[in-house]
Amino acid sequence: MDYQNNMEFEIRNGFLPNMYNSDRLKVLEVSSSSVIIKMSNTENRSVFPVDNFDYWIKRGLLVNVNEKRRTS
Numbered sequence: 252m253d254y255q256n257n258m259e260f261e262i263r264n265g266f267l268p269n270m271y272n273s274d275r276l277k278v279l280e281v282s283s284s285s286v287i288i289k290m291s292n293t294e295n296r297s298v299f300p301v302d303n304f305d306y307w308i309k310r311g312l313l314v315n316v317n318e319k320r321r322t323s
Contacts, residue, residue: 252308252315254281254301259316262290266312268297275316 258278262269273290280287286304288297299307307313 252305254278254286254304256280260308260313261316263312263314265310266307268299271295276313 256278260276260278262273262276269290271290271292273292275291276288277291278286279289279296284301286299286301288299289295290297304313308315
């Protein structure tokens, strides 16, 4: 998946890095090696390697809000 700034993802149960019990996260910055995100219940930022972020999406624990709207 090609990540872009301001993409939003719904967080599902089982997403282990969800320390703030957020229901969504937003992509703030993307580079070739990392994705910087902000969860909805905090002002803190988190950084994930792209491969790690891909893993959570493939497991269905992060769902692109725009993709969800298309399939609903």
